[in-house]
Amino acid sequence: MSRIAYFGPSGTFTEQAARVLARGRELVAVETIPAALTAVRKGETDLACVPVENSVEGPVTATLDGLAEDTPLVAVAEALLPVHFTVLTRGGTDPVRTVASHPHALAQVRHWLEHNLPDAEPVVASSTAAAAVGVRDGRYDAAVTAPVAVETYPLHVFADGVADVPDARTRFLLLGPPGPLPEPTGADRTSIVAAAANRTGALAELLGELASRGINLTRLDARPLKGNYGYYRFFLDFEGHLSEARVGNALAALRRRCEVRFLGSHPRADGVRATVAAAATDEDFAAASRWVDAVRSGELA
């Protein structure tokens, strides 16, 4: 059976995303994001599920750096989860004196805790799931966890749907080795990483190659190159599928200018269909190409 390595432990948001993307595949928890990528690179699993961006915390730098280096991996699917926490206790009527979670989770429910558990002391744990283990074992009174945690750790649901920022979301990627691309759907996302020259206007030129072909950018993250402070690589996500003319044409233009690594074309989890600017459809590109061929052959001018 096909297997997915996910950034664990069991009972976290990444497990929840991996379940969404699993389609019957076996899930294997690994300890870190690099370990999940390594599992696929070594062929120990077929796929890996890792977070890539959170609307509150920003980009997941371990995922971005891990995709830019070492042997290539490509995203074949994505999942978008609302960041709504569940607060778990052992039940009963004892007051909640300590509430544990990963520091990022505690930061995202700070206001809720002030209003609902003002007397509970926040305690940091290594993951939301580790906090649930601590509640089960009697070390903490409450844990702020992913909704899925209650399935692994059958505790009492003290509260659910907890979030200071109601529309916070995390996006997760399902990554595999290079191979046939997922079919285009009209609502696709293409991702690349480009190492542009460190000179005035370099990034503006790269983005101009996308804009001039009517391609809508959906995300841009600049990451410093290790060992080279002040130099950056750019992670670009944009609408469209590599099988489409405007995307293929733009990637060829970028490839002439700088080092580019393809990180995948796959359906968007939110189903938002691509905006294709005027004069940027496949037929526009094909007709323009036919015209150039005709001029070259002397048929037209």
Next chain:
Amino acid sequence: MSRIAYFGPSGTFTEQAARVLARGRELVAVETIPAALTAVRKGETDLACVPVENSVEGPVTATLDGLAEDTPLVAVAEALLPVHFTVLTRGGTDPVRTVASHPHALAQVRHWLEHNLPDAEPVVASSTAAAAVGVRDGRYDAAVTAPVAVETYPLHVFADGVADVPDARTRFLLLGPPGPLPEPTGADRTSIVAAAANRTGALAELLGELASRGINLTRLDARPLKGNYGYYRFFLDFEGHLSEARVGNALAALRRRCEVRFLGSHPRADGVRATVAAAATDEDFAAASRWVDAVRSGELA
């Protein structure tokens, strides 16, 4: 005496940065980044010192979001610290069984721990300084801390200069209310946040306004707008000072296109002098302006 609120507690990297920037001012530790910004906005302190980017972990989203919202604050200075950790113990010959720190710090010394303290269990703490307190109080055997921590917590220096990524750095800003800008030095950085329209090419156009004026971008971070998933604001850092013609001219052009907030012009901590592209000096701008005036008045064509 003038006071600086810094993201504490005492004994952290931010205290170390605040000391670099203090110039005799009193330092006041506050609990969170938003609290440091609020202290200045309410006039409780004159300035605030907070981290803005780490070369391994990426942008400090609490700082970026805090600068884009609420009443404006501007950066008047910056500090750049190498992320080299000190490992503190109580001394003596007992084996180190637990090593505590903030999860980000533990992540950045993972390889060092595997090689030098392979039998020590990593334990998460709420800050590097909290880990030092835990060692002092006997709860942990070792703490991974900022070098400055040993001054607040006089423990035994087990190791220093510890870092898996030897050139990792964190940049810190000294922020105050809007006022007279620091003098230009020729090695300055200007920062803005711009909310571009969500349409194809919008970011390429903004960056084109900088590039066409010979302005070298030094950092770009896209942050999602709260309550509006898929919409972003862009934090841009570039070379030059607002008092220079090319920077003022570019900011006016951006202001025509979108909402812009000025986040400061101040000397770069690394002293790197601005690259000014051909035809982009103050004299170039002045001469071109004189020519347009002369044409308008009918003296030249």
